[in-house]
Amino acid sequence: MAAPDVDTPALDTTAHAERTPELTQPYRELGLADDEYVRIREILGRRPTDAELAMYSVMWSEHCSYKSSKRHLAYFGETTTPEMKAKMLAGIGENAGVVDIGDGWAVTFKVESHNHPSYVEPYQGAATGVGGIVRDILAMGARPLAVADPLRFGPAEAPDTRRVLPGVVAGVAGYGNCLGLPNVGGEVVFDESYAGNPLVNALCVGAMRTEDLHLAHASGTGNKIILFGARTGLDGIGGVSVLASETFSGDESGGGRKKLPSVQVGDPFAEKVLIECCLELFDKRLVVGIQDLGGAGLSCATSELAAAGDGGMRVDLDRVPLRAEGMTPAEILSSESQERMCAVVRPSDVDDFMAVCRKWDVLATEIGEVTDGDTLVVRWNGETVVDVPPRTVAHQGPVYDRPFARPKEQDTIEADTPDRLARPSTPDELRETVLRMVASPELASREWVTQQYDRYVRGNTVLAQPSDSGVVRVDENTGRGVAVATDCNSRFVRLDPYEGTRLALAEAYRNVATSGAMPVAVTNCLNFGSPHDPGVMWQFERAVHGLADGCAELGVPVTGGNVSFYNQTGEQAILPTPVVGVLGVLDDVRRRIPTGIGAEAGESLLLLGETRDEFGGSAWARVAHGHLGGTPPTPDLARERLLAEILVAASRDGLVSAAHDLSDGGLAQAAVEMALIGQCGARVVLDPDADPFVQLFSESAGRALVAVPRSEELRFTEMCSARGLPWRKTGVVDPGAGALHIQDVGDFGLDELRAAWEGTLPALFES
């Protein structure tokens, strides 16, 4: 406990810090390690002030500094060839990666996690997660086009999931719908490991003209720093509130501030107005640089802007408009109040800038300027409370080489293959298995979730739920557009983090291609347990390598991503969950491939790719036996690439009328979904020489089921054969039938299937 300091003035200025080098500081409460604190003192040549300590502590946190992951993430850079980079206008290190999609258009996309807040306050946690990722995209100078939300929860039937899931979904809906951004995709996954630690990841994609790319930097001495958007309050300052307490002992009875919750409340309306305001500012070319305020608030925005610029920066913190009384400089710097942005503006443009803000009723305040020094100076009523080299805050945080090792239990899991599990074999057993799978929470329709999301707003959504990827039109004149999909089967990753991550990449890539888009870029959100656990670090290291190597094989670059560690309940880490997002391009969205069959008069069903006896980590092993063991299916990325090229070529030439990739649940699930989405019957004919169970439920990668108009069948199959893609005619579409008939298994009435598929989530979550 600190001794009361007789020399404590109201304000801890740099001068005061010089005078009181021995003052005890609560750096540990702020999450800094002993050696990190020592390093800060070395950098500054004195002890940090309260405000500096607040800044370093948030910016050197795992979340902002990537201190445990940096070493490994470097591998993405090492494996990205110049050829893969050709279309990248901005990559890792920027707010979000940017790719050139042709016709003068650039597209940017990114996923972020908001896991922990969403457990504490599901609605607000998820809402502010959406808000944050949208500001990231906006900070690139892009108009946000669409969002997607990969979500993971505890067991579907668990009482706490009934609290968390509806709240998270309502939060994503409440914020995203109010912003006017169509929600075009995502995931809903259930697993015990997420029970105390749901994963709420949010993706946003935006577009801009290539010449309008705004990178976050503060350059040009004399340029003004303008903070605009919401007022700054005590949101999310959590740990930093210890600085405001009279003693650092955490005694809440003292005169200081109570420890505040780190939950923020979002105001989607304020963000919508902020978006329109920013777009008008970009349009009028009134910003030199811009940065969103997310985690770490002003600490992050000012240090990153200054670090990336060519000069220094001075900020007068007392000018920041506040929402709470008596906030200290440290609190203002660390506040995570939402819906704020920070811009660098030429002095001659300040009046015009302010006029645009007034038009949108957005509060804007000049809080400082770019200086010709190389330090970031923050003042409070004229006194200096921060004087630091900005790069030491923003980019030169600690980097750790955490120990990692393959855990021994990995052998046990691998040895426990699904071969020992009883398999259905009679037609009745197979029929019962199909229905049970379709109705399981794992595979049931997500409509109860997705119908809460506006997928139509702005009128450019061409495909959304439940199709394999979301497709949005970017250019109304040419029809150019993009497709996005996110995927991760974390059960595969658990069995083999390297191959499992390649499978996640393969699935997202395939989902994009199945919609007719050529995949061009990859983003990720790496959700893992504690980096202090060598087993978790091993999963992480393997996952990064799997993703990077996979991207190199596919020839698509990783343009950005996000790492979320410490996802665990007690000692129990979540299943390793590297969510992979893939972006694809369509030169004309009119040639997108939908999922539902029955659009053309006569269609054949063709199964593309090869089916092997692969059940490790499959949906069947889980649903039928609660089993997770063995090894996951083997990915073949060269095959995935070929499949994608064929699907894109077929979409160009109008050879396929519907397509669906095969993933969770295998062929049976894909056939059921294509029939239900198209509201059209079909007959599926299995290969008499192969095991029907394997054909129906295996999750071998690299496969898709396509519907081909009879008139195009020959052309299409010749193309597949010529290019070496295995295919097999697996049935015909039968609009008159009103049922899905699977030969040697039985008939499934569409109504029966629909009731099974659509009934599950409402029964679980309707209040």
Place this chain on the structure above:
Amino acid sequence: MSPRIGVITFPGTLDDVDACRAVTYSGAEAVSLWHGDADLRGVDAVIVPGGFSYGDYLRCGAIARFAPVMGSVVEAAGRGMPVLGICNGFQILCEAGLLPGALVRNEKLHFVCRDQWLRVENTTSAWSTRYEPGAEILVPLKSGEGGYVADEATLDELEGEGRVVFRYVDGNPNGSRRDIAGIRSADGRVLGLMPHPEHAIDALTGPSDDGLGVFYSALDALADAPAPVG
């Protein structure tokens, strides 16, 4: 000269771009109107589009109805100018007293986005003449507070006077009284509905192009009886 149809933007309006697109598709000229400006810029008809005006805080449409532009809209409607309120626009028109009743939270309490079948019950309003009576159309519905309520006497009056223009078929998505999806004013010039015809103008981006009829109807109405200039 093609008619000019104004589309209002409030802070928080979302579907103004879509309404403008629908107006353009139908062959009219779309004119953007700003909430803070009472000037209707000489338009022949006005659309109050969907979205979350002022965040829908307090109550949907409650704050927007006091915007300067709404004063002019109420006045123009009094002179017979065709006015269409879609979703949030419908809520605003009810709050402003141009249409009776109110819209309340969906029965199941969550936002619903789905392709919705509607039956056209009345084809005499300025925004529905292009439909066959009894026609069924497929249009997106996307709202959290879309339940139409009014007292029994008002509901009876609306039914009796043929002022229920659109009704939900194939399931009531939000608990609206008597499955009401859209109603018109007594003179037929003002129409409010929760579903979004402006999102059903092209099968590429919507479930159908059934919504175009709403906009073509307005062109007919303006050709037959141009709104008096004020």
Place this chain on the structure above:
Amino acid sequence: MARVVVDVMPKPEILDPQGQAVAGALGRLGFQGVGGVRQGKHFELEVDDDVDDDTLARIAEGFLANPVIEEWTVRRVER
């Protein structure tokens, strides 16, 4: 400055799905003895002392509540 509380409730004849959902959930959570629940809005306004009851009524009736579906009460709170 005085504190004024305005409570706005759905009219009795208007369906209150939110209140019903709360009542249903309380039952499932094992709380016995709770019959009906109705849910409305609660506003706390800081007003100058010279704002009279008439003005407050106009704020409540004309703005905070929609009289088609809601009823309201206003009360000044001692501090």
Place this chain on the structure above:
Amino acid sequence: MARVVVDVMPKPEILDPQGQAVAGALGRLGFQGVGGVRQGKHFELEVDDDVDDDTLARIAEGFLANPVIEEWTVRRVER
């Protein structure tokens, strides 16, 4: 049966965008003299007489309010 009122309000340090929107609109509508506005929820519960204060507190704290961001008051109302 007794009537119990539970008011749930955003904590003072938590952003209240709804209250802010109402306050802003009141100003534009020309109502002078209204400073801050905060908006919360108002619940009216019909409860059996044997439901004790402790149970009511658990209902309010554990269900009607989220104590991370909201605070609540319970009072029994005479009828």
